[in-house]
Amino acid sequence: MSKTNPARGMRDFLPADVRKRNYVINIIREVYESYGFEPLETPAVENLDTLMGKYGEEGNQLIFKILKRGEKLRQETGAERQESDVSGLLSSVSGLADLALRYDLTVPLARVVANHRNDLPKFFKRYQIQPVWRADRPARGRFREFYQCDVDAIGSESVAVDCELISAVTTVLVRLGFTDFKIRVNHRRELTDILNYLGVSPEKHEIALVSIDKMDKIGLSGVIEELESKQISKDSCLMLSDFFGTFFERDRTSENRNEVIHHLISGGDLSVETYFQKLIAYSQNDYIEPDPTLARGLSYYTGGIFEIVLTDGDFKGSIGGGGRYDGLIGMFGKEQIPACGFSLGLERILVVMDERGMFPPEIAASTPADVMVTVWSEETLAESLRLANELRQNGLRVTLYPDADKLGKQMKYADQIKVPWVCVLGENEITEGKVTIKNMQTGEQQSVDRKDAFNFLLSSSEG
């Protein structure tokens, strides 16, 4: 007898789960398509080379690697090596794998864009909703297989792209029923200015950003502690604490942001200033909030960076984020191609929607069918099959009880699976061209002409 659990950190989605997931995915899909984004899908498995080195050292460790097969594996494991070769084997762990599981949807996008430069429109707007895999230590709400919902616009540096992305993501969240969110916005160049001003040397910027990004989770003191442990000078840490402390004490409004930044960095970067002004003026989106503490962990961002957080309730942390990454695609192709994107965290959105009861009743109810047809006897089975098929026209979902059990047992089953209607087709009904229809909620039964059964059920279901 084999184990029956899914693998560690992975999940089976039973029908009620899938219905909720598909409800959210369909809304995301519809909204992104209404903005002219097109669907893209890439394979779960990539060449190991494609992924290694794109996500930092920690990322390299978390990539699931696939064992070589057949002859290639035998060569690596030394079945054909000389004994004296063994030391080589011991150090060649990486030689054992040639493929890997997709770690995010951005690197595959960059690969596809570089590969299909001539088949794709100059401005390629795509969305992609697929699972990714990370060999992280599983924890509450952290899985080893999870979905990302990415939307990216390739080929333009215009701020219009950033505005449209923010608008699309806002529309998704509003359509799903969220009202208590904000879209924090910052600019990588401004962060660079701040870090330079605070005396953090450029080669430490990346590790400093990873720590600053945790501000909402571990607080200012936690960030400072981390920065000190990363050999950032005491002076810089003090100034950082002062800068972000000042900011945290006040409302994180747009004016306040400008004031604080101007106070600290004389002038700042004029083009960044203009970026924020344009983004806010063009977008006319009340959810946008410039926030100089927003850092985003990934190293490939080059311009605007975004993060969506919920403002009410228990849920801490972001439900999505993104930014501009004008250098990534160039890693795969001959030319630098500007790009900007947003990624929504499906799993987190689902958790919050579940907690808040945000699914419409028909999704939350999760019934397998609208109608169950009973089976009177082996002899009448053909008629029951035929009735079920008649009712399936025009979209009614009809399930057939498969065995000629006692009617009481069939009714009990219908009750268990919460089917709202049961059609009884006994010998009398068949002779008379009738169907007995039972409303499982009220218990009422009614005999109707078989040819009217579909319309009866349809109007009753709608009413």
Next chain:
Amino acid sequence: MSKTNPARGMRDFLPADVRKRNYVINIIREVYESYGFEPLETPAVENLDTLMGKYGEEGNQLIFKILKRGEKLRQETGAERQESDVSGLLSSVSGLADLALRYDLTVPLARVVANHRNDLPKFFKRYQIQPVWRADRPARGRFREFYQCDVDAIGSESVAVDCELISAVTTVLVRLGFTDFKIRVNHRRELTDILNYLGVSPEKHEIALVSIDKMDKIGLSGVIEELESKQISKDSCLMLSDFFGTFFERDRTSENRNEVIHHLISGGDLSVETYFQKLIAYSQNDYIEPDPTLARGLSYYTGGIFEIVLTDGDFKGSIGGGGRYDGLIGMFGKEQIPACGFSLGLERILVVMDERGMFPPEIAASTPADVMVTVWSEETLAESLRLANELRQNGLRVTLYPDADKLGKQMKYADQIKVPWVCVLGENEITEGKVTIKNMQTGEQQSVDRKDAFNFLLSSSEG
């Protein structure tokens, strides 16, 4: 610069591909739901133990295995072994992996049913449309990542289940536009009777079935050649050739089948005979065709077996198949649970539909949007963004040209991406509250009030 191809045997699906795939998947989903089948999803990654030994020796080889990580991997690769331990390492290739990629959707289903026996209804009807991975040698039409569309009914031995499955699959194919198919049906027990009658010893039945299954691909002589190479006796091979030869010379009709079988096996298995009679009588499905040569390669089938083949055109081979497997779920649980299922081959269906031009025009056209909004200048960008959002209400798909390029350039781009309508919003239009709408097919332009633009586009698109 990294390589930009997908991994060997894997495919990127550009928007035009995804649209076709989703069109087919949505029809399959709708039909299966109308039969009361519920959606299930399982992780791409399973414990290696769950999969090994379920697909025969060849299957074991074709499973993609995932390298262990961290400490566990170091132990296996001997970084912490003594030199003298090395011989152990050389033989422990299987010890290097602990996880594997899903090889089909049936074994994960069996695992889920055993795991969730108490949460699932007694009769669990599920469909599952997800990719599977096989380390097969890639060839034309054979990929290492491909989708399976499975539909299975768990918990009943009733022939009603087989009938409903065949009916559901038939409805899918008809809805997709297929008319030239047949559903070949056989019964494993009848095959066993025939093989026994022909003197094939029981322990050779499985390898004999694998060869007989290739009848349509390699012909009778090919099958006989394979059987001889598998040490099946000359006598048995002669009789087999005689039996299937007789059958092949005549129409494979239901009466003919009975005649041939009765002629060769006096009586045959009465319950199998009844199974066929019931299946045909209850289903009233003209596509069903009993066929004593149908074998199906998989070893877990125990009752009825099915295969769908197209009868016209170049395409050889099946586009789907299935059968009853009453023993598989018991491998994972304490109890035997009867089960029957069907699997459609999405990739093959797509190839044939493409060749035959079976996609509806709006899917085949694959436009990224219904409307493109132009951008006159940086100053009017906010208005263009606003217009795009106005038009997006109620389902129009609208894309915004992101840069303030010359209008001619913007129009050329609209032409390239085949958008049917372009909205020009210049300074004059903004002042006058108008939009100029261009029909990209006819070249006609018309100035309409901005508040009427949506209705104009909607009625024109529908007309």
